[in-house]
Amino acid sequence: MSSFDENDAFEAASRPSLAARAMAARPAPYLDELNPAQREAVETMDGPVLMLAGAGTGKTKALTSRIVHLLNTGRARPNEILAVTFTNKAAREMKLRVGRMLGQTIEGMPWLGTFHSVCVKLLRRHAELVGLKSNFTILDTDDQIRLLKQLLTAEKIDDKRWPARQLAGIIDGWKNRAWTPKQVSSAEAGAFDGKGIELYAQYQTRLRELNACDFGDLLMHVVTIFQKHSDILEQYQRWFKYILVDEYQDTNVAQYLWLRLLASGHKNICCVGDDDQSIYGWRGAEVGNILRFEQDFPGAHVVRLEQNYRSTPHILAAASGVISGNAGRLGKELWTDLPDGEKVRLIGHWDGEEEARWIGEELESLQRGRRTEKGQSLETMAILVRASHQMRAFEDRFLTIGLPYRVIGGPRFYERLEIRDAMAYFRVVTSPDDDLAFERIVNTPKRGLGNVAQQKIQLCARKHEVSLLEGAKHLLAENGIGGKGGTELRKLVEGFDRWIAEARSERLSHMELAEIILDESGYTGHWQNDKTPEGPGRLENLKELVKALEQFENLQGFLEHVSLIMDNENEESEEKVTIMTLHGAKGLEFPNVFLPGWEDGLFPSQRSMDESGVKGEEEERRLAYVGITRAERLCTISFAANRRVYGQWQNALPSRFIDELPEEHVDVLTPPGLYGGGYGAAAGGAPQMEARATKADAYNSPGWKRMQARANERPTGNPRSSRHLTIDASAISSFTEGERVFNQKYGYGVIVEVDNDKLGISFDKAGDKKVLASFVVPADKAGDVPF
DNA sequence: CACCCATCACATATT
DNA sequence: GTGATGGGTG
Numbered sequence: 001m002s003s004f005d006e007n008d009a010f011e012a013a014s015r016p017s018l019a020a021r022a023m024a025a026r027p028a029p030y031l032d033e034l035n036p037a038q039r040e041a042v043e044t045m046d047g048p049v050l051m052l053a054g055a056g057t058g059k060t061k062a063l064t065s066r067i068v069h070l071l072n073t074g075r076a077r078p079n080e081i082l083a084v085t086f087t088n089k090a091a092r093e094m095k096l097r098v099g100r101m102l103g104q105t106i107e108g109m110p111w112l113g114t115f116h117s118v119c120v121k122l123l124r125r126h127a128e129l130v131g132l133k134s135n136f137t138i139l140d141t142d143d144q145i146r147l148l149k150q151l152l153t154a155e156k157i158d159d160k161r162w163p164a165r166q167l168a169g170i171i172d173g174w175k176n177r178a179w180t181p182k183q184v185s186s187a188e189a190g191a192f193d194g195k196g197i198e199l200y201a202q203y204q205t206r207l208r209e210l211n212a213c214d215f216g217d218l219l220m221h222v223v224t225i226f227q228k229h230s231d232i233l234e235q236y237q238r239w240f241k242y243i244l245v246d247e248y249q250d251t252n253v254a255q256y257l258w259l260r261l262l263a264s265g266h267k268n269i270c271c272v273g274d275d276d277q278s279i280y281g282w283r284g285a286e287v288g289n290i291l292r293f294e295q296d297f298p299g300a301h302v303v304r305l306e307q308n309y310r311s312t313p314h315i316l317a318a319a320s321g322v323i324s325g326n327a328g329r330l331g332k333e334l335w336t337d338l339p340d341g342e343k344v345r346l347i348g349h350w351d352g353e354e355e356a357r358w359i360g361e362e363l364e365s366l367q368r369g370r371r372t373e374k375g376q377s378l379e380t381m382a383i384l385v386r387a388s389h390q391m392r393a394f395e396d397r398f399l400t401i402g403l404p405y406r407v408i409g410g411p412r413f414y415e416r417l418e419i420r421d422a423m424a425y426f427r428v429v430t431s432p433d434d435d436l437a438f439e440r441i442v443n444t445p446k447r448g449l450g451n452v453a454q455q456k457i458q459l460c461a462r463k464h465e466v467s468l469l470e471g472a473k474h475l476l477a478e479n480g481i482g483g484k485g486g487t488e489l490r491k492l493v494e495g496f497d498r499w500i501a502e503a504r505s506e507r508l509s510h511m512e513l514a515e516i517i518l519d520e521s522g523y524t525g526h527w528q529n530d531k532t533p534e535g536p537g538r539l540e541n542l543k544e545l546v547k548a549l550e551q552f553e554n555l556q557g558f559l560e561h562v563s564l565i566m567d568n569e570n571e572e573s574e575e576k577v578t579i580m581t582l583h584g585a586k587g588l589e590f591p592n593v594f595l596p597g598w599e600d601g602l603f604p605s606q607r608s609m610d611e612s613g614v615k616g617e618e619e620e621r622r623l624a625y626v627g628i629t630r631a632e633r634l635c636t637i638s639f640a641a642n643r644r645v646y647g648q649w650q651n652a653l654p655s656r657f658i659d660e661l662p663e664e665h666v667d668v669l670t671p672p673g674l675y676g677g678g679y680g681a682a683a684g685g686a687p688q689m690e691a692r693a694t695k696a697d698a699y700n701s702p703g704w705k706r707m708q709a710r711a712n713e714r715p716t717g718n719p720r721s722s723r724h725l726t727i728d729a730s731a732i733s734s735f736t737e738g739e740r741v742f743n744q745k746y747g748y749g750v751i752v753e754v755d756n757d758k759l760g761i762s763f764d765k766a767g768d769k770k771v772l773a774s775f776v777v778p779a780d781k782a783g784d785v786p787f
Numbered sequence: 788c789a790c791c792c793a794t795c796a797c798a799t800a801t802t
Numbered sequence: 803g804t805g806a807t808g809g810g811t812g
Contacts, residue, residue: 117802283802448788564802584801645798646796646797647804648803
């Protein structure tokens with residue numbers, strides 16, 4: 001009990017000032033700003049509440065008002081409220097808004113955070129109950145895979161046939177369901193060649209030896225503790241008087257159990273979510289959790305937020321047309337007061353590059369101001385893609401035309417090679433037992449310590465039952481290693497001793513220490529001598545890393561932060577258009593949204609449908625719904641008939657979701673190139689892109705018919721029945737040597753060589769080229785196709 | 788042991 | 803097209 005009370009997270013927050021001040025401020029002006037539904041959700045404070053909040057219905061506003069109301073009415077002190085979100089961004093936003101409503105910052109809400117960060121706090125307190133020390137390290141996916149690889153090698157399992165990645169996925173799945181190795185269902189016995197469960201047990205043992213956790217463990221361990229130690233659970237049940245959960249539709253089984261355990265006392269739990277926006281099934285989220293809420297918490301108060309403040313009626317109607325294709329929804333009807341605005345625009349393109357080019361032009365025209373409109377900032381515009389590899393085409397295009405853009409969710413700062421290396425050095429300094437970190441950097445930069453030498457260190461460490469760093473010392477003492485490697489290893493080990501002592505003495509600031517570590521270890525020098533074009537950038541990143549340390553007390557605190565917060569939102573001043581994935585865009589809104597790549601196989605993703613069938617398709621459909629509902633004023637959907645996949649040209653059909661867009665809310669634009677416009681004619685004629693046509697027209701256009709015809713010519717029959725992103729079989733060998741052909745890029749030419757779908761062509765102007773057959777048409781048909 | 792080149796699998800989304 | 807891996811060479 002005493003240690004419980006000494007918890008600084010509780011203590012620091014217990015200062016009376018905030019709660020007292022909040023209570024003194026009795027009047028509740030924030031209530032007047034809510035609509036009736038929101039107000040009901042805020043004022044129903046006791047007992048279970050389910051807030052079904054459609055996109056753009058003021059969910060965060062209701063949630064933060066509820067927190068403020070709980071404080072304001074004296075129901076709870078700030079540190080007695082547990083509020084969990086999925087992303088750090090959402091947590092930050094909530095903190096900010098609660099603070100603003102209260103008129104002060106709220107450092108006093110220690111239990112407002114992501115599931116993972118709250119769990120880390122809990123687990124540090126009770127780590128010994130699951131066999132860990134409270135200073136355990138948190139492994140990221142990379143470390144996880146490396147560890148599993150080691151296990152596989154030790155078990156002599158061929159990691160070609162049975163890749164560590166796959167095992168990691170299986171184990172993650174089990175952890176998402178809060179299954180410890182002993183609890184894994186017998187139905188899973190066959191997993192990973194029948195060795196899955198055994199390997200899982202070994203992996204957990206290894207993690208304990210390393211005093212480490214992976215992401216899944218954070219939740220699972222806490223659930224285990226709650227289940228096994230009722231006294232601890234009861235303390236927390238009493239402590240957390242009110243529980244709030246954001247994005248409830250994204251909770252997995254472990255999170256669900258965690259919440260149910262904590263709420264089972266007073267049942268003051270308020271879950272906010274939207275079953276139509278559940279898009280994380282692939283990482284274990286269970287829509288069932290939200291669908292079942294009323295059974296789990298009998299007497300639950302269900303509030304629907306249906307007034308949308310974000311999007312125009314056309315956009316809402318388009319979104320609801322798509323989502324209505326899903327079965328088993330809780331059902332909501334969004335409505336809005338806003339004026340009609342523009343219809344959702346739909347446009348097809350010949351290939352991905354043209355799509356990027358067209359969107360680039362659209363962005364510029366929005367920026368300049370279309371027709372009578374005023375120009376808009378690039379900040380109002382976003383391109384939301386299904387898969388991150390789609391981003392590349394846009395980056396390429398925007399670089400050439402000099403359009404400023406920002407990619408969110410690309411390779412993140414803290415996942416970069418040099419940052420991870422540098423952090424591995426810091427990890428060894430702060431916890432010398434961190435073998436995974438040590439392993440990562442023993443030979444980075446190159447110290448002449450290859451496989452053989454590293455094996456020796458491993459063996460020596462195991463012999464003495466010590467960490468790798470200690471093992472290396474023993475090895476040196478025993479003269480087990482000589483030559484260049486030996487000298488270098490000695491230098492490294494001595495370096496670590498020095499840095500560790502330096503860190504303990506606290507004489508230097510941790511920033512200075514970090515610089516010394518990177519310099520003396522030769523890591524900075526390694527990149528200074530690097531002659532690849534990335535070298536300077538990497539050095540730059542290392543500098544930024546040291547700068548980022550400034551905000552933290554010490555290296556330890558920094559590492560903890562990084563392991564949980566892998567985002568990197570540096571504030572920039574320049575206006576930029578945003579490129580991000582649909583998943584990343586959830587919770588955001590933009591006046592102008594572009595949704596490219598709506599092709600069957602890409603979106604909905606083939607893999608999702610192969611793996612999860614109808615459920616997968618429904619999740620993809622929700623993703624489409626999320627995409628459309630991000631738009632406030634203008635939403636533009638596009639697709640391309642041809643796209644490069646794995647560097648190969650493939651053709652595709654428009655997404656099935658396009659057929660589900662209600663026609664009366666959609667404006668079909670004519671692509672540049674149809675009706676004789678585009679490539680040849682555009683030079684002389686007016687730009688075609690604003691031309692109006694109906695959806696049917698676009699599908700009936702010559703170019704479109706040809707695309708369809710090509711797809712249907714394939715011998716596989718029904719084009720909807722199998723993969724759509726495949727090589728266009730009709731194009732293969734349909735050309736012969738000597739035939740005269742036309743290609744968009746190179747103009748007219750004669751075929752000199754046929755190699756399956758690749759043609760060698762001697763062009764009149766461009767010379768000899770290799771071109772894919774699907775990119776070429778007979779010269780006499782050049783007018784028919786959308787070139 | 789480091790470096791170079793050929794080969795291969797590959798890329799749905801994230802804490 | 804990219805990044806990881808493995809075999810051969812210096």
